[in-house]
Amino acid sequence: MRVVIVGATGNVGTSLVTVLGREATVDSILGLARRVPAWQPPKTTWAGADTVTSDLVPHFSGADAVVHLAWAFQPSHDPAATWRNNVLGSMRVFDAVVKASVPVLVYASSIGAYSPGLVRQPVDESWPTHALPTAAYGREKSYLERVLDTFERDHPDIRVVRLRPGFIFKREAASQQRRLFAGPLLPNPLVRSGLLPIIPDLPGLRLQALHSLDAAQAYRLAIMQPVRGAFNIAADPVLDARTLGEFLRARHVKVPARPLRAALAAAWHLHLVPASPTLFDLALSLPVMDTTRARSELGWAPARSSLDAVRELLEGLRGHAGMSTPPLEPAAGGRFRQREIATGVGQTDR
Numbered sequence: 001m002r003v004v005i006v007g008a009t010g011n012v013g014t015s016l017v018t019v020l021g022r023e024a025t026v027d028s029i030l031g032l033a034r035r036v037p038a039w040q041p042p043k044t045t046w047a048g049a050d051t052v053t054s055d056l057v058p059h060f061s062g063a064d065a066v067v068h069l070a071w072a073f074q075p076s077h078d079p080a081a082t083w084r085n086n087v088l089g090s091m092r093v094f095d096a097v098v099k100a101s102v103p104v105l106v107y108a109s110s111i112g113a114y115s116p117g118l119v120r121q122p123v124d125e126s127w128p129t130h131a132l133p134t135a136a137y138g139r140e141k142s143y144l145e146r147v148l149d150t151f152e153r154d155h156p157d158i159r160v161v162r163l164r165p166g167f168i169f170k171r172e173a174a175s176q177q178r179r180l181f182a183g184p185l186l187p188n189p190l191v192r193s194g195l196l197p198i199i200p201d202l203p204g205l206r207l208q209a210l211h212s213l214d215a216a217q218a219y220r221l222a223i224m225q226p227v228r229g230a231f232n233i234a235a236d237p238v239l240d241a242r243t244l245g246e247f248l249r250a251r252h253v254k255v256p257a258r259p260l261r262a263a264l265a266a267a268w269h270l271h272l273v274p275a276s277p278t279l280f281d282l283a284l285s286l287p288v289m290d291t292t293r294a295r296s297e298l299g300w301a302p303a304r305s306s307l308d309a310v311r312e313l314l315e316g317l318r319g320h321a322g323m324s325t326p327p328l329e330p331a332a333g334g335r336f337r338q339r340e341i342a343t344g345v346g347q348t349d350r
Contacts, residue, residue, distance in 0.1 A: 007070025051089030060100035117287020166208030174316025201241035
């Protein structure tokens with residue numbers, strides 16, 4: 001089996017390359033990325049490609065499956081740029097799958113595509129995918145759900161699988177995630193249990209997470225199993241303020257969302273943090289996903305808890321962890337994070 005992974009050098013991509021390298025039925029893996037890494041895992045060759053500008057058909061030719069993971073979170077101050085990369089680039093990937101006659105397309109959707117959820121009831125894959133339109137990430141993920149609805153109707157011969165994961169963490173991705181969401185001002189040594197006095201208990205704060213290797217196992221199963229459609233993937237427990245407070249040995253204190261959002265908005269407009277306030281809004285609107293279908297039909301079960309994944313994130317932040325791929329390179333922002341500041345916080349993910 002030949003598998004092509006679009007966006008193979010990031011958080012999930014590197015884990016999927018690792019997992020597929022151990023899969024006996026996979027003979028070769030082609031990893032596509034804008035910047036080719038020095039990393040040389042088993043069965044894997046690399047090619048430089050940009051979903052917006054490159055001819056993808058030759059790369060996809062002869063593939064048994066294409067996994068589309070590529071996504072740009074930045075520049076958060078230029079939504080037209082992320083739309084061009086994420087939406088138009090993804091549509092070019094889907095079109096190339098058809099032109100290259102690839103029989104299987106596995107696409108990385110997200111919990112962020114979902115409409116706001118119910119207070120106590122988990123939602124399954126039939127829940128509407130109309131995220132808050134003000135957040136670029138949710139808007140783009142939701143739009144691509146509509147694109148894939150049409151794609152599946154027009155190309156019933158192609159088996160399409162959409163995975164909708166929660167927040168995905170691993171130790172080696174911690175430095176990248178700090179650059180993308182927290183920015184250069186976060187003091188890494190302070191990110192540890194016992195040093196945070198409180199966890200704000202915000203209305204709607206209920207997050208789901210999983211480890212990157214567990215996400216990769218779900219993608220492996222989606223490639224191998226004769227399944228179609230959407231699958232929610234997340235590990236237990238759901239991360240609310242109480243759970244996070246106990247984990248971090250901090251008190252959880254009810255806090256209104258508006259002051260925190262105002263502070264985040266001010267910091268974002270001043271280019272002090274890269275994550276936009278609309279992403280904050282989206283996070284507080286997310287439903288809790290029911291993962292029954294992934295467990296029963298896909299045969300997937302996480303080997304690690306959501307707290308294990310968060311623990312690795314925190315350990316990775318403190319240890320400046322990373323990998324030898326351009327997105328995960330821990331020194332990508334400069335020893336003193338000067339390149340992050342010089343390029344404009346929230347302006348680039350390169």
